[in-house]
Amino acid sequence: MKRSPRWGVLLAWLVVISLLVLIAVQLRSAMEGSVGEGQNAPVFTLQTFDGQTIGLEEMADKVVVVNFWASWCTPCEVEAADLQDAWEHYQPRGDVLFLGVDYVDTETEALEYLERFAITYPNGPDLGTRVSQAFRITGVPETYFIDKDGVLAYTKIGPFGSLGEIMDIVDGMLE
Amino acid sequence: MKRTFWLFGLLLALALAVMPKAAFAQDPTPQPTPQATPSDDQVNAIAKTLYCPVCENIPLDVCPTLACEQWREQIREKLALGWDEQQIRDYFILQYGDRVVDEPPKRGLNWLAYIVPPVVFLVGAYVVYRVLRGRLHVTETGEGAPEPAPPEGDEYTARLEQELERRQ
Numbered sequence: 001m002k003r004s005p006r007w008g009v010l011l012a013w014l015v016v017i018s019l020l021v022l023i024a025v026q027l028r029s030a031m032e033g034s035v036g037e038g039q040n041a042p043v044f045t046l047q048t049f050d051g052q053t054i055g056l057e058e059m060a061d062k063v064v065v066v067n068f069w070a071s072w073c074t075p076c077e078v079e080a081a082d083l084q085d086a087w088e089h090y091q092p093r094g095d096v097l098f099l100g101v102d103y104v105d106t107e108t109e110a111l112e113y114l115e116r117f118a119i120t121y122p123n124g125p126d127l128g129t130r131v132s133q134a135f136r137i138t139g140v141p142e143t144y145f146i147d148k149d150g151v152l153a154y155t156k157i158g159p160f161g162s163l164g165e166i167m168d169i170v171d172g173m174l175e
Numbered sequence: 176m177k178r179t180f181w182l183f184g185l186l187l188a189l190a191l192a193v194m195p196k197a198a199f200a201q202d203p204t205p206q207p208t209p210q211a212t213p214s215d216d217q218v219n220a221i222a223k224t225l226y227c228p229v230c231e232n233i234p235l236d237v238c239p240t241l242a243c244e245q246w247r248e249q250i251r252e253k254l255a256l257g258w259d260e261q262q263i264r265d266y267f268i269l270q271y272g273d274r275v276v277d278e279p280p281k282r283g284l285n286w287l288a289y290i291v292p293p294v295v296f297l298v299g300a301y302v303v304y305r306v307l308r309g310r311l312h313v314t315e316t317g318e319g320a321p322e323p324a325p326p327e328g329d330e331y332t333a334r335l336e337q338e339l340e341r342r343q
Contacts, residue, residue, distance in 0.1 A: 012298065019287075019291070022284070022287075070242065071245070072240070072241040072242040072245060104227065104228050104229055104242060104271055105242070105245070106245045106246065106248070106249045108249075108252075109245050125270065127269065127270060128268075128269065128270070128271065128272040128273075129228060129271055129272040129274075130272070133272075
């Protein structure tokens with residue numbers, strides 16, 4: 001019986017191993033939790049609902065508070081007013097930036113939500129869920145505090161209980 | 176060699192014939208006529224091919240969450256504006272990413288989902304063909320058949336027969 005050419009067998013193994021590696025990489029990234037505190041925060045750009053583009057330049061040398069929310073998310077409503085109050089408190093300083101990332105939402109309802117809670121800090125849709133995937137969020141609401149060096153300093157899973165809770169974290173990062 | 180080539184051609188044609196429609200280019204989709212209020216059936220026809228990332232593995236047409244309800248309303252709005260199914264799917268992919276559609280868009284690594292299954296099928300079929308052909312060849316040439324009886328007068332056979340007689 002004629003034997004199969006050796007290159008054919010090698011090629012088959014190569015394909016099988018490549019596929020297994022690919023699956024392993026995908027599984028690993030799917031199993032990883034949120035970005036860890038102390039790690040560099042993911043670099044991202046946010047296109048806001050009012051047409052601004054907020055990227056690295058706007059975030060440089062600032063404490064950045066990235067809040068993931070959605071209009072269909074009831075717990076997000078619990079913290080919405082506190083986040084806005086915190087923003088109003090820090091905005092005049094100029095070295096703190098609040099960003100709202102609207103996760104898997106519809107624009108009409110998202111804009112209604114922003115109006116209902118009178119939210120004025122920059123907010124934009126998470127187009128293609130790219131930002132939430134970069135942060136590997138596990139749900140909404142989730143808030144990520146990035147220090148002036150671009151390092152993730154603190155992660156809050158779930159809604160904030162009070163304005164004081166937000167301010168304690170931000171003040172700690174500004175000291 | 177020529178026979179193998181033709182066999183491969185036949186298998187490829189067979190694989191293409193049995194491959195799910197997902198692997199082919201998009202079928203032309205009938206364009207919905209713009210209307211004031213598209214029906215639930217029209218909305219669900221599109222919604223059943225979409226998945227909300229919040230409720231994994233539940234098609235949008237039967238997903239009970241508020242997020243899904245909002246998405247269905249969005250489909251209704253787009254239909255009312257005269258968008259066709261492909262335009263709505265493209266919009267959802269742009270807004271929420273590739274994972275919201277039942278069939279991954281044909282680009283980048285997504286191609287693996289379309290290419291690997293038929294290739295694996297073809298390779299498997301080829302392996303089966305080679306094994307069967309090898310066995311057939313063995314049978315035809317007599318290779319692998321039982322060893323012929325040793326010639327008479329063989330010392331070993333004589334001793335074996337003697338031993339058998341002795342034990343009877």
